[in-house]
Amino acid sequence: MQRNVRLGYLGFEVRDLSAWEAFAVDVLGLDIGDRGDDWLALRCDDWAQRFLVTQGPSDDVAVLGWEVDDEAALDAALARLRAAGVETTRGSDEEARLRRVERLFKVRDPAGNPCELFFGADRAAAPFHSRHVRSSFVTGAQGLGHVVVSASDPDQSRRFYCDLLGFRLSDRIVCDVYGHPVDITFLHGGPRHHTVAIGGRQRKRIHHFLLEVTGMDDVGLAYDRALRARVRIVLTLGRHPNDRMFSFYAKTPSGFEFEYGWGARTVDDATWMPTTYDHISEWGHHPVAVAGATTTEKTNERTSGTGGAVRGDR
Numbered sequence: 595m596q597r598n599v600r601l602g603y604l605g606f607e608v609r610d611l612s613a614w615e616a617f618a619v620d621v622l623g624l625d626i627g628d629r630g631d632d633w634l635a636l637r638c639d640d641w642a643q644r645f646l647v648t649q650g651p652s653d654d655v656a657v658l659g660w661e662v663d664d665e666a667a668l669d670a671a672l673a674r675l676r677a678a679g680v681e682t683t684r685g686s687d688e689e690a691r692l693r694r695v696e697r698l699f700k701v702r703d704p705a706g707n708p709c710e711l712f713f714g715a716d717r718a719a720a721p722f723h724s725r726h727v728r729s730s731f732v733t734g735a736q737g738l739g740h741v742v743v744s745a746s747d748p749d750q751s752r753r754f755y756c757d758l759l760g761f762r763l764s765d766r767i768v769c770d771v772y773g774h775p776v777d778i779t780f781l782h783g784g785p786r787h788h789t790v791a792i793g794g795r796q797r798k799r800i801h802h803f804l805l806e807v808t809g810m811d812d813v814g815l816a817y818d819r820a821l822r823a824r825v826r827i828v829l830t831l832g833r834h835p836n837d838r839m840f841s842f843y844a845k846t847p848s849g850f851e852f853e854y855g856w857g858a859r860t861v862d863d864a865t866w867m868p869t870t871y872d873h874i875s876e877w878g879h880h881p882v883a884v885a886g887a888t889t890t891e892k893t894n895e896r897t898s899g900t901g902g903a904v905r906g907d908r
């Protein structure tokens with residue numbers, strides 16, 4: 595039987611809540627759903643909340659919320675986890691109320707990332723409105739977006755997400771990026787090309803999360819807002835070969851990254867054939883430091899007339 599599993603919500607524990615509020619609203623284009631003295635709930639669609647941002651010292655992801663279709667799907671996933679000897683803990687009614695979901699269970703992935711399996715998310719009373727996004731965020735059957743999770747043992751993490759949570763292989767990218775070996779496995783749990791990707795160990799619990807918009811201009815507009823807000827752009831605009839996402843990468847106020855994209859293709863399990871790519875981008879996605887060095891050195895080369903190879907221009 596086909597299993598559906600989507601990224602439902604993300605929880606972040608952040609040092610600077612007011613910086614996060616400004617970043618989420620004015621750069622990402624999210625909307626405040628609710629708030630307390632030391633927390634913010636953020637919306638990007640008809641759900642009551644998609645992000646729960648709480649003041650705290652870790653400056654990292656606090657929870658990855660994986661959505662399944664219903665109670666039967668949740669029970670089936672729990673049975674698989676318990677049979678594999680993975681500890682599961684039922685979330686309290688208070689925790690379910692805070693997450694705005696019907697029922698949740700807590701579990702850690704092999705790298706220790708805190709995960710929650712849930713169903714039955716609350717919908718908001720009011721329609722979603724973004725101050726900045728002119729199109730809309732791609733959610734629904736594709737879920738909130740995707741995450742690249744930290745994995746201390748990638749094989750073990752792949753088995754956990756595929757055999758126990760129900761994800762399937764989309765493809766792999768194995769290549770060298772600016773001198774760094776890259777080996778990333780992309781997994782889907784529904785039509786979104788990938789909902790979770792596994793590379794290696796990251797400094798934070800995720801390398802990045804993705805938000806996808808339905809209008810290409812909204813990627814450019816977000817890029818402009820990020821520049822104006824002096825958010826650190828990490829990778830320039832580019833297009834990935836596997837999901838065909840047109841996107842850029844930048845830092846959140848907590849140091850892990852976000853990807854903001856448009857135009858990804860979807861997966862149909864009936865016809866999908868996993869493959870391995872030998873490059874991470876069709877074009878673009880250059881580290882800003884390298885792109886900057888190239889530009890500066892090209893300028894020097896032009897003005898000095900020395901010619902020769904340009905360091906970093908690969």
Ligand code: FE2
Pocket residue numbers: 740802803804853
């Ligand atoms: Fe991504």
